[in-house]
Amino acid sequence: MKKMKIKIKNNNFDLKQTFLCGQCFRWKEDESGAFSAIVSGKSIKTVQNGDEITIESDHTREFLENYFDLATDYSEYINRFSADPTLKAACDGSHGIRILRQEPFETLISFIISQNNNIPRIIGIIDRLCESFGEKRGDFYSFPDAKTLSALSEADLAPLRAGFRCRYILDAAGKVNRGEVDLESIYNMDYESGKALLKTIVGVGDKVADCVLLFAYHKTEAFPMDVWIKRITAEYYSSGLPECMGEYKGIAQQYLFEYFRKHAEGK
DNA sequence: ACCCAGGGTAACT
DNA sequence: AGTTACCATGGG
Numbered sequence: 472m473k474k475m476k477i478k479i480k481n482n483n484f485d486l487k488q489t490f491l492c493g494q495c496f497r498w499k500e501d502e503s504g505a506f507s508a509i510v511s512g513k514s515i516k517t518v519q520n521g522d523e524i525t526i527e528s529d530h531t532r533e534f535l536e537n538y539f540d541l542a543t544d545y546s547e548y549i550n551r552f553s554a555d556p557t558l559k560a561a562c563d564g565s566h567g568i569r570i571l572r573q574e575p576f577e578t579l580i581s582f583i584i585s586q587n588n589n590i591p592r593i594i595g596i597i598d599r600l601c602e603s604f605g606e607k608r609g610d611f612y613s614f615p616d617a618k619t620l621s622a623l624s625e626a627d628l629a630p631l632r633a634g635f636r637c638r639y640i641l642d643a644a645g646k647v648n649r650g651e652v653d654l655e656s657i658y659n660m661d662y663e664s665g666k667a668l669l670k671t672i673v674g675v676g677d678k679v680a681d682c683v684l685l686f687a688y689h690k691t692e693a694f695p696m697d698v699w700i701k702r703i704t705a706e707y708y709s710s711g712l713p714e715c716m717g718e719y720k721g722i723a724q725q726y727l728f729e730y731f732r733k734h735a736e737g738k
Numbered sequence: 739a740c741c742c743a744g745g746g747t748a749a750c751t
Numbered sequence: 752a753g754t755t756a757c758c759a760t761g762g763g
Contacts, residue, residue: 493744582744589743592761634759639746676746697744728744742763751754 472514472527475535479522481546484539485567486519492568492729494686496581496594497601497614509601509611510538511574540569540689548722554715557707558723561730568725570689575654576647577614578687579669582679583639599631620644639674646672662690685721694720703727 477484486506490498498508507516515528515535526535536542549566553559580600585593604619605612621644628637646652652672657665662684669680681695694712696704704712716723 585743586745587743587758588745588760589762592743595761632760635746635757636759674746678745682744695744698742699744732744740763743761745758747756747758749755749757751752 472529473532475526475528475532477524477526477541479524480544482522482566483545483549484524484569486517486524488565488567488729489539489569489571492565492725493590493732494725495571495573496590496597497577499611507611509605509608509613512608512613514609514611538572540572543569545569545722548719551715551717551719552723552726555713557703558713558715558726561726564733565726565729568729570691570722570725571686572689573687574614575657575683575687576617578683579643579647579654579672579675579679580614580620580640582682582686583643583672583674584633584636585682586636586674586679588636596631596633596636600633603630617644617647621648636674639672642673643675657684657688662692665690666693681721685724691719691721694724697728699728699731700724703731 487500490500490506498506500506503518505516505518507514509515510530511534513529515526515530517527518525526539528535530538545566545568549562552562581593581597584596601612601614604615604623620640623641623644625637625641628640631637633640643652647654652668657668660668665684665688666677666680669675669683670677678695678697681693684690684693685695694700712720
């Protein structure tokens, strides 16, 4: 295992905030505070000590820099968003969030599972999906690929307790496996074309498509409208989103989502 | 028992 | 084009 150390500037990377803000569901925190996951088939372990983060993995440095979006200074987003008072308050509490570049198929299936569901249960279903159909890598399981899932039936998926979403998982896996939805091609598509292609999958509407476009393809103009963001926009942005969000609405959305969700818990 | 959760589909006006 | 019941499951 190779180790890589990075120094954080301007408090713009916090492992806990990044992994637990709702963009991903598979990073596990151990007793020591380290976070681990299998990403694109290989293990990654991360440890944070103040402004230093250690990343341990067999992935290349290039892969990791891309996955964690290390070339981007998120304090520039925060400066930009500070023109709006609501957004400024949201950024203050979550300055260490970074938007990851996750594997598209995993992101697609995960957000299909997320619909009309809550985060603890989403994590449970995905854990059972990986344990049942993924491959064991050390202490964890990989996310099953489209070929593996497309060979399954709804009865096979019943133990996941994903309910009506099982049909959607199978439609997505089938379309991806048959090449009807070429997930690689979306990297080179504009936002609208990528969204249209994703929405040909049964069970993928505007919100799920936007989550995939933002959290896998890093298309920052995607603005996922979940129940929280609907409430927030109705209360604070009824006359439209603030100018300062620009083409980075998706990043802004994540600060808002996390801020209001945290507040609702009474923290 | 009722309501909600990082919604979408199908069947209506 | 815009509304609405319904969809499994589990926690509060």
